[in-house]
Amino acid sequence: MPDWGRxxxxxxxxxxxxxxxLDESFDRRVxxxxxxxxxxxxxxxxxxxxxxxxxxxxxxxxxxxxxxxxVAVVSIGLIPHGGTKRLNTAGQAIPVQFVLVAPGAHSVxxxxxxxxxxxxxxxxxxENHNGVWxxxxxxxxxxxxxxxxxxxxxxxxxxxxxxxxxxDFGQPxxxxxxxASTQ
Amino acid sequence: xxxxxxxxxxxxxxxxSAFRSTEAQDPRLSxxxxxxxxxxxxxxxxxxxxxxxxxxxxxxxxxxxxxMGADGSRIVVAVRSLTFEMGNAHRxxxxxxTTDELKAAASAVHAGVPAVELGKMKKQSGLRRSLTLPxxxxxxxxxxxxxxxxxxxxIKSLVGAGAKDKDISDFQRNVSVDxxxxxxxxxxxxxxAKGAAPTPKADNREHE
Numbered sequence: 001m002p003d004w005g006r007x008x009x010x011x012x013x014x015x016x017x018x019x020x021x022l023d024e025s026f027d028r029r030v031x032x033x034x035x036x037x038x039x040x041x042x043x044x045x046x047x048x049x050x051x052x053x054x055x056x057x058x059x060x061x062x063x064x065x066x067x068x069x070x071v072a073v074v075s076i077g078l079i080p081h082g083g084t085k086r087l088n089t090a091g092q093a094i095p096v097q098f099v100l101v102a103p104g105a106h107s108v109x110x111x112x113x114x115x116x117x118x119x120x121x122x123x124x125x126x127e128n129h130n131g132v133w134x135x136x137x138x139x140x141x142x143x144x145x146x147x148x149x150x151x152x153x154x155x156x157x158x159x160x161x162x163x164x165x166x167x168d169f170g171q172p173x174x175x176x177x178x179x180a181s182t183q
Numbered sequence: 184x185x186x187x188x189x190x191x192x193x194x195x196x197x198x199x200s201a202f203r204s205t206e207a208q209d210p211r212l213s214x215x216x217x218x219x220x221x222x223x224x225x226x227x228x229x230x231x232x233x234x235x236x237x238x239x240x241x242x243x244x245x246x247x248x249x250x251m252g253a254d255g256s257r258i259v260v261a262v263r264s265l266t267f268e269m270g271n272a273h274r275x276x277x278x279x280x281t282t283d284e285l286k287a288a289a290s291a292v293h294a295g296v297p298a299v300e301l302g303k304m305k306k307q308s309g310l311r312r313s314l315t316l317p318x319x320x321x322x323x324x325x326x327x328x329x330x331x332x333x334x335x336x337x338i339k340s341l342v343g344a345g346a347k348d349k350d351i352s353d354f355q356r357n358v359s360v361d362x363x364x365x366x367x368x369x370x371x372x373x374x375x376a377k378g379a380a381p382t383p384k385a386d387n388r389e390h391e
Contacts, residue, residue: 116209119250155251160356164290166290168247168248168253168264169257170251175323177319179348
C-alpha cells in the first residue's frame with residue numbers, strides 16, 4: 001500500500017475514534033419524536049401499541065438498514081476532507097491590504113500568484129501616502145506568493161510577511177495565506 | 184477491451200492538453216517562451232497531472248519566472264524542482280491534503296525540511312486542521328536561519344499544543360523581529376515557541 005494510502009486510512013481511523021458530538025438541538029428533537037410517538041400510541045390504545053411494537057420486531061432487516069443509514073449519514077457528516085473544504089472556500093475573495101514603506105520610490109506595484117504575475121495592466125498599483133505605499137485588493141482564499149515591484153524594475157519582498165522559500169529566479173518574494181472569514 | 188482503450192486514449196488526450204490549453208489562453212507563454220521550453224514545460228505539467236499533483240502552482244511558477252525576466256531553462260529547472268517537491272509532499276500528506284497545503288509543504292521541502300516530518304505533523308494534527316499556515320511559517324523561519332530541526336520542533340510543538348493560526352502567525356512575526364534584532368535564530372524559535380503554545384489550563388477551559 002502506498003504511503004499516502006496508509007496515512008489517509010490512519011487519519012480516518014483517528015477521526016472515527018473521536019467521540020461523536022451531536023448538535024444542541026438533538027436531544028430536543030428526539031424528545032419531540034418520543035412524545036409524539038407516545039401520544040399516538042395512547043390514541044390507538046394498548047392493542048395498537050402492542051401492534052406497533054410487534055411490527056418492528058417482525059422487520060429486523062428494515063431496522064438494520066435504517067440503523068446503517070443513520071450511521072452512514074452521521075459518519076459522512078463527521079469526516080471532513082480537503083476536497084470539500086476547497087469547494088466551500090474556493091472563490092471567496094478577502095480584502096487584503098499590501099503596504100510597503102519606500103519613501104524614495106516613484107512607483108510601487110504588487111504582483112503575485114493572485115494576478116498571475118501580470119505586469120502592466122493587471123498589476124496592483126499602490127498609492128503613495130508620503131512614502132507609505134499601499135493598495136487593497138480582494139484576494140482569493142489560499143496560499144499565494146507575491147512581491148513588490150519598485151520603480152518597475154526592483155523586486156522587493158514584503159518585510160512584514162513570511163518569506164517564500166527559495167528565490168528560484170534570483171529575486172525575493174513573500175508568502176501570503178488568505179483564510180476564509182468564517183474560519 | 185475496446186471501451187478501456189477508448190477511455191485510456193481519452194485520458195491521455197485530456198491530460199496532454201493541460202499546458203497547451205493554458206498556452207492557448209495566455210499569449211505570454213507562446214510569445215515569451217521558445218518551442219523547446221514550452222515542450223519541456225508541457226511534459227513536466229502533464230507528468231505532474233498524471234501523478235495527481237495539482238498543476239496550478241506549476242503554472243504560477245512559470246508566470247513568476249516570466250515576470251521576473253528568467254530565461255526558459257531557468258523556468259524549466261524551477262518548475263521541475265517544484266514538481267518534485269510537491270510530489271514528495273503529496274506522498275507524505277496523502278489525498279486529504281488541499282492544494283494550498285501541498286503548496287505550503289512544497290515550500291517547506293524547498294527550504295530543506297524533510298517531507299517525512301511534514302507527514303508526521305499532518306498525522307499529529309488530524310484531518311480537520313489545515314497546515315497551510317504552519318508549513319508556510321516553517322519555510323519562512325528556516326529561510327531566516329533557524330536550523331531545520333529547531334524549526335520543525337517548534338512548529339510541531341505549536342501544532343501539537345493546539346495553537347491556532349493566529350498564534351503561529353504571531354510566532355513567525357516575533358521570531359523574525361528577534362532575529363533582525365540580533366538573536367540567535369535557533370534560540371529565538373525555541374523561546375518564542377514556548378511562549379506561543381497554549382497552556383494546558385487554558386486548553387482545558389476551552390473544552391469545558
